[in-house]
Every structure is written in structure tokens, then in C-alpha cells.
Amino acid sequence: MEQNDQSILQVRNLHVEVKTKEGLSTLVQDINFGIEKGKILGIVGESGSGKTVTSMSILQLHDKKSMNISGSITLHGRELNGLDSKEMRSIRGKDIAFIMQNPMNAFTPVFTIGHQFVETIKSHSSLTNKEAKELAINVMRSVNLPEPDKLLKKYPFQLSGGMLQRVMIAMAACLNPSVIIADEPTTALDPYNQLSVLRLLDKIRREYGTSILLISHDLGVIAEMADEVIVMQQGRIIEAANVFGIFDNPQHDYTKKLLRTRPSLYFQKQPYTYKL
């Protein structure tokens, strides 16, 4: 997680403030990390610790009128902080994909999955409808989504939350982004679907070399998935280490408390039959 030349995504001295009637209020400060190719960086911390503010800063999704974002956020060495919205739109989805907690919010209810898949691909490429559909089907097959042809004809409400999340991850992967930001991607799912979504993310990381920023309040998820971990509290990083260091030798009292109260998502103990 150290920042070095191999980091695909680097965040340096990120500081985010919100304008209030009383003046500026700091939401996150002194945020520094990097993610190397094909690695998973986990961000943990209790509610309100600044995880989402950090990821929204990377995506430049904050309202600039009400927020100040200072510091540097680079993707392959290119500075993202301060890019205009048109440039950021071309980066979001293509170079940095975003997977949110509730996949239903990511899809428009009135269009089929296929329509939205194809439009997403076309908005970031010069592919024709037919080529975009073929790409969608190939990616869905490669991540073992069953019967992609049929799935593409369905409307979002016709799929379960777990299936929709897997479709969304396939959609995120199809443009081969350098980075996927997954903000609590399994929180809304039952244990079976949590597992299949996490395994899918891991498969994408392995096969496409995608770097993943995985945000979770669930240390069980982080333990299984992350290479490196940062722990946030009240808008700051209070501990950063590789996953073994965090779990075997936590330094900060807050990390120790999180570890004591962690929920359990133990892969090997789940009645797991789904195969990627």
C-alpha cells in the first residue's frame, strides 16, 4: 500500500472540507495511500469514518460548490483532482469503475439490463450495438453468469439483488478498468450472494489485473480479500499495514476494538456450492 512508482492509483495528502454556515468543516484529512496493479486495498472503519468521502473524492463526485478537495489523486500518474466534469465522465466507468452497495440504484428500472449494458459500453468505446452486445455476453460468460442472452433481456427488478450485483460487476469489468472502487458491495446481500460477489471480484482482479479499492465495515470481508488495509477513524487513517499485520499484530486500540467486534464471514465454513 505504500506509495511507489508501481501504484496505479495514488492518493496524497487528501483533505476534504465541507462548507457550512459556521465555516469549513473537515471531513477527511492526511489521507495517503497507493494501490498496485492487481492488488486489493481494503478500507475499514466504522460508520462516518470517511470511507465514502475518500472514494467520492477519487471519483471527483463531490459537489465542488460545497466541498473543497485538496491534495493529489493520480491514476497512472495523471492528476484527477480538479479535472473538469467532462474529462472525469470519460474516466469514470472506463478507467475507474464504481460498484455501489445497492445495485438496484445503479440501474434504470425502465430499461433492460442488455440496453443499459450496451449503452454503457458504447458511451466509452466506438463499438457498434452488435459488438457491444457480444462483449457484454463474453464478459458475462467469463465471469460465469448463467445464460447471458436471457439475462440481457431482463429488467433489473426481475433479478435478485445478488444476481444484479454480479451483473453490475460484469458491467464494471467489461471496459477493463484499471481500478474498481467497490463501496460495501456485499452489505445488502445474504451470505451466499456475499460470497459469490466477493469471489467474482477476486476473479476479475486475477484475470484482468484490476486494482480494487474495497470499502467495508466488515473485517471478515477485508480479511478474505485485501492485500493491504487502511483503518480509518474520524476522517483520518489511524493504521495502515498489510492484511497479516492488521490481523496478527494490530497497533492501534481502535483496530484492536474493531477486530474484537468483527462479524464473521468465514469462507470455508459457508455451505458454498457456487463455482466461478
Ligand SMILES: Nc1ncnc2c1ncn2[C@@H]1O[C@H](COP(=O)(O)OP(=O)(O)OP(=O)(O)O)[C@@H](O)[C@H]1O
Ligand atoms: N455532503 C456532505 N456534507 C456534510 N457532511 C458530509 C457529507 N458527506 C459526508 N459527510 C460527513 O462526513 C463524514 C464521513 O462520511 P462517510 O460517508 O465518508 O463515512 P463512511 O465511513 O463511508 O460511513 P458509512 O460506513 O456509514 O458509509 C460523516 O460525518 C458524514 O456525515
